[in-house]
Amino acid sequence: MSNDKPILNFEGLYGDLNSRYSSEYIFLELITTRSQLFDWVIQPHIHTHLFQLFIVEKGQVTFQNDTQLKTYAGPCIFMIPPTMLHGLTYTPDVSGHILTISETIMEAIFQTSSAVWQSFHKIHIIQNFDENEPFETFTALIKAIEKELFGEYSERDVMLKTYFTQLFVKLHRMVTQGEEQKKDDVTMSHFRKFQKKIKEANAPKSIPEFADELHITPVHLNRICRAVAGKSAIQLVHQNLIAEAQKYLLHTSYSVSEIAYLLKFEYPNYFAKLFKKYVGMSPVEFRQRDRK
Numbered sequence: 001m002s003n004d005k006p007i008l009n010f011e012g013l014y015g016d017l018n019s020r021y022s023s024e025y026i027f028l029e030l031i032t033t034r035s036q037l038f039d040w041v042i043q044p045h046i047h048t049h050l051f052q053l054f055i056v057e058k059g060q061v062t063f064q065n066d067t068q069l070k071t072y073a074g075p076c077i078f079m080i081p082p083t084m085l086h087g088l089t090y091t092p093d094v095s096g097h098i099l100t101i102s103e104t105i106m107e108a109i110f111q112t113s114s115a116v117w118q119s120f121h122k123i124h125i126i127q128n129f130d131e132n133e134p135f136e137t138f139t140a141l142i143k144a145i146e147k148e149l150f151g152e153y154s155e156r157d158v159m160l161k162t163y164f165t166q167l168f169v170k171l172h173r174m175v176t177q178g179e180e181q182k183k184d185d186v187t188m189s190h191f192r193k194f195q196k197k198i199k200e201a202n203a204p205k206s207i208p209e210f211a212d213e214l215h216i217t218p219v220h221l222n223r224i225c226r227a228v229a230g231k232s233a234i235q236l237v238h239q240n241l242i243a244e245a246q247k248y249l250l251h252t253s254y255s256v257s258e259i260a261y262l263l264k265f266e267y268p269n270y271f272a273k274l275f276k277k278y279v280g281m282s283p284v285e286f287r288q289r290d291r292k
Helices: 031-038 103-109 114-118 135-150 156-200 207-214 218-229 233-251 256-262 268-279 283-291
Strands: 008-010 026-030 041-047 050-058 060-064 069-073 076-080 086-090 095-102 124-126
Touching: 026 031, 026 135, 031 041, 031 086, 031 095, 050 103, 050 135, 060 076, 076 086, 076 156, 095 103, 095 135, 103 156, 114 156, 124 156, 135 156, 156 207, 156 218, 156 233, 207 218, 207 233, 218 233, 233 256, 233 268, 233 283, 256 268, 256 283, 268 283
Parallel strands: 008 041
Antiparallel strands: 026 095, 041 086, 050 076, 050 095, 060 069, 060 086, 076 124
């Protein structure tokens, strides 16, 4: 983004230059109510003390922050914490709601659950919903909040806090679940690449060398291997060597020394010792047992 213009900063809602911040600020409106006034374009801006939730039911929105410009289609949810730059351009067929709450209220709700509040300290965009947390769960909660906000009910603040807690705990679960899934995907990707490199290696390699090729640390590589296979990286390397050795012993007439050479072992006796460690018998005993 260009730094020629100052960043738009609103104490209240977008476009309201005269608003003053209130620690009890709660506002719910249709996306169309404000966006159509600005020809569906909300320029990049920040709210210093307000947390915003955009629940997009249908239509498209092009979202901009300080690092990306990307278009999303409903249903989707945008979570924008205070001070985070965001701009949105909608298609005229957009529908949904914008919930705006002061950070003071959010902090009060989650004062005993810092993990939930901390998960909302960066922008999150949710697109994937499932049967456990369908999109309708969130629209139903928004409708309940809307009814409570604009109705005349006793103990309104208590009920609103209940709805807000449900809404944001569910969002927190989806956010953390999504992040765990990403971690799992990255972990499995590294593990599969490591397996492939083990099989493709035409010369002995150390674990630091494998890790360097994967652009991760040896410690990280070992953590991945233990998480996926329950074994260290070097154990997986050795297992592959032993599996290859067993093929040679069972299906060729190569001597143990020749097999050790083919598998790039510098010393045949080290090969025999490693084989016995993993198989429980020497290479000769393994071959003889199969031929009985």
